[in-house]
Amino acid sequence: MDENTKLMYQRLSLYSGPFFVITFVIFWAWMGDNLPPPHPDWPAQAFTDRYVEHLTGIRVGFLVALITICFYLPWTGYVTARMMRIERGHYPVLSYLQLMGGCLTVMVVSISMFCWVVAAQRPERSPELTQMLTDAGWLMNDTVYMCTTLQMFAMALCFLHDKTSKIPVMPNWANYLTIFCGATFFPASLTAILRDGPFAYDGLIGFWLPYPAWLIWLFVATYYLIKDLNRRVADGED
Amino acid sequence: MLGTATSTWGFTLSSVNPITSTISVMLISAVKAALVMFFFMELRHAPKAWQLAATIWVAITCAVVISIYLL
Amino acid sequence: MSTDSATSSPPLTNKIKRHLPGVEGVWAFIFADMVVFAVMFGSFMYDRSQNLALFEKSRQALNLDLGGINTLLLLTSSMLVVLALNALKLAKPRLAPIFFALALTCGLTFIVLKAIEYNQKFDAGISILSNDFFMYYFVMTGMHLGHVVVGNAILAVLLYKSRSAKAGDSITAYESGATYWHMVDLLWICLFPLLYLVR
Numbered sequence: 001m002d003e004n005t006k007l008m009y010q011r012l013s014l015y016s017g018p019f020f021v022i023t024f025v026i027f028w029a030w031m032g033d034n035l036p037p038p039h040p041d042w043p044a045q046a047f048t049d050r051y052v053e054h055l056t057g058i059r060v061g062f063l064v065a066l067i068t069i070c071f072y073l074p075w076t077g078y079v080t081a082r083m084m085r086i087e088r089g090h091y092p093v094l095s096y097l098q099l100m101g102g103c104l105t106v107m108v109v110s111i112s113m114f115c116w117v118v119a120a121q122r123p124e125r126s127p128e129l130t131q132m133l134t135d136a137g138w139l140m141n142d143t144v145y146m147c148t149t150l151q152m153f154a155m156a157l158c159f160l161h162d163k164t165s166k167i168p169v170m171p172n173w174a175n176y177l178t179i180f181c182g183a184t185f186f187p188a189s190l191t192a193i194l195r196d197g198p199f200a201y202d203g204l205i206g207f208w209l210p211y212p213a214w215l216i217w218l219f220v221a222t223y224y225l226i227k228d229l230n231r232r233v234a235d236g237e238d
Numbered sequence: 239m240l241g242t243a244t245s246t247w248g249f250t251l252s253s254v255n256p257i258t259s260t261i262s263v264m265l266i267s268a269v270k271a272a273l274v275m276f277f278f279m280e281l282r283h284a285p286k287a288w289q290l291a292a293t294i295w296v297a298i299t300c301a302v303v304i305s306i307y308l309l
Numbered sequence: 310m311s312t313d314s315a316t317s318s319p320p321l322t323n324k325i326k327r328h329l330p331g332v333e334g335v336w337a338f339i340f341a342d343m344v345v346f347a348v349m350f351g352s353f354m355y356d357r358s359q360n361l362a363l364f365e366k367s368r369q370a371l372n373l374d375l376g377g378i379n380t381l382l383l384l385t386s387s388m389l390v391v392l393a394l395n396a397l398k399l400a401k402p403r404l405a406p407i408f409f410a411l412a413l414t415c416g417l418t419f420i421v422l423k424a425i426e427y428n429q430k431f432d433a434g435i436s437i438l439s440n441d442f443f444m445y446y447f448v449m450t451g452m453h454l455g456h457v458v459v460g461n462a463i464l465a466v467l468l469y470k471s472r473s474a475k476a477g478d479s480i481t482a483y484e485s486g487a488t489y490w491h492m493v494d495l496l497w498i499c500l501f502p503l504l505y506l507v508r
Contacts, residue, residue, distance in 0.1 A: 275491075278387050278494070284330070
């Protein structure tokens with residue numbers, strides 16, 4: 001593979017990150033009727049009504065988002081390769097941790113959407129089952145976040161300890177922002193216990209903090225990774 | 239600083255009018271928060287922008303809490 | 310306070326470069342964290358205004374003494390960290406580990422007292438699901454306790470590091486850790502009156 005082709009794939013990998021975020025907002029949040037999310041304290045019938053009223057949007061939205069979520073994978077791939085250049089040697093443990101975290105993130109978010117696709121497949125099911133599938137989908141995201149958190153921590157730690165790059169891949173504040181955004185998932189565990197108020201899965205701390213934090217982080221990280229890639233090309237760094 | 243803490247404590251144990259006591263307690267803790275930021279966290283020698291950000295945080299948090307309390 | 314600042318710091322002139330303690334990122338982290346807590350404070354006050362009687366009745370079940378002692382503990386601990394940093398700055402590095410150890414002891418005592426307080430609540434049959442007040446009480450103090458645990462880990466690392474500190478070493482790492490610990494103190498200064506004293 002010649003250098004230009006390699007570079008093209010590197011760029012495509014990086015741009016697939018923001019591509020995932022944009023499609024996620026359009027298909028998962030907007031078409032999938034997750035903005036605002038359903039209220040966990042609704043009676044079961046309200047969940048069925050929600051699927052019946054927005055059936056096409058929910059079906060198309062989640063089916064498309066299930067495909068585009070996988071664009072998180074090439075992005076994770078590029079970040080892993082970049083981290084391995086910093087973590088030289090035979091034991092790039094942070095890079096591997098980041099790689100595994102990124103892959104599992106895709107699985108966690110996919111399984112959550114899969115629950116909603118199942119719910120939308122037969123909206124005439126007993127409302128209690130529709131309610132349960134909706135709950136299951138949300139709790140998948142909101143309680144199985146640690147893979148993503150570790151991915152973000154590993155990335156930030158690697159870039160913070162970077163002594164080889166002339167210019168740091170990400171500025172100091174962006175690395176700490178990564179750690180902060182990763183930590184915003186922790187209070188989401190409360191969604192399994194509290195069904196009303198700011199800590200429920202449609203609440204201020206349960207939804208409006210961690211989800212935007214994750215998506216904004218991905219934009220910030222991509223911005224600096226692209227800048228770093230351009231600098232690498234300009235300096236002829238391998 | 240220790241003095242402020244103890245005064246807050248003793249102050250509310252005695253039965254003063256709830257509204258006066260609450261507002262004074264919130265104002266005292268806002269002052270304490272600002273003192274921690276400027277002296278313990280050494281913001282007094284920090285760039286102006288960070289000082290401004292810290293002051294705004296204290297002012298807004300305190301204003302929001304007191305205005306919701308009074309509403 | 311004004312006399313304290315006059316004696317402990319040199320007068321600020323234009324010649325002295327303004328300096329943010331620690332690394333910039335820690336400050337970015339701290340502000341983001343404090344905004345989240347501020348949002349929770351506002352949310353708590355709003356829900357309180359919707360159900361004044363319940364919140365006031367529940368508040369009276371809290372243990373004011375333990376909360377007050379914990380405030381003093383964190384303040385003392387913060388002050389000890391300031392002393393430790395001063396020791397490092399004034400080239401008396403042998404004093405720093407002692408101050409860090411004392412600060413860590415305060416931090417650990419805070420956790421023990423918090424555990425006792427939670428146990429009292431559980432013994433009285435009160436849990437996170439009892440009502441909205443106790444939901445906020447357990448979640449906000451619990452999230453703060455999480456910060457205390459992380460802070461104690463940081464203090465332990467600084468204690469270990471300061472044992473081999475020599476005069477003239479960089480103190481950026483100490484400043485970053487200290488800044489975080491002061492924020493933990495600061496949040497409790499706001500959280501304590503909000504939950505225990507507002508009536």
